[in-house]
Amino acid sequence: MDPLSTLCLSALPPGLDPAGRDFFLRPTPDVAKDLLGAWFVRRVGGVLYGARLVEVEAYLGIVDPAAHSFRGRRTARVEPMYRTGGHLYVFLVYGMHSCANVVTQTEGVPEAVLIRAAEPPRDSESRLLSGPAKFCRALAIDRTLSGIDLVTDPDFDLYPDPAPERRIAVSPRIGVAYAGEAASWPLRFSLVGSNAVSGPRLSSRAVHST
């Protein structure tokens, strides 16, 4: 069955405004934290689908050994990371899974936020998007969408949370052991208490208020 159908939205919660360009033209960890609680929405065949982001990671570009753009690497795959903030960068990992990033910062500064997990509109399938590849699968996102602009594309929108949750868990990024010291940088952010967060359950992690 079509996984998208479980993300069908009859209507968005009231009082939401789509993120404009400026939202994305800020330090990447700030954008990452402000993406928590945001609704990621797309339209397919006139129908609205979406989910609420609960876990993200910041990738800091040329100085970040875990980033695909480390040391300015610029290939066809990574090209969307060099565009202005608000674009989408999608790549394939392990030959079978897609992962989606929201590009940050101004044109030429290749930083991004990896979307790691989201909550579906109805709580019954709470783990459907609890991982970066599961998020992409559930929303039918693949590499053909790499490079689209979330700010101007009529079929995609991002609605930041107007009343952000203050309890944000901060931890090291997942799956980047190859990056040496950078593997321990505190660049993974998640909403405390969400059922949809990926990976090991939070237990004794640092919790931070913003």
Place this chain on the structure above:
DNA sequence: CACATGATCGCCT
């Protein structure tokens, strides 16, 4: 619950 493993291929050196 914790760990281990196989699947599968585009991307870069």
Place this chain on the structure above:
DNA sequence: GGCGATCATGTGG
């Protein structure tokens, strides 16, 4: 040629 910004399934405690 080597290896992933992962997931589902399997085993054992």
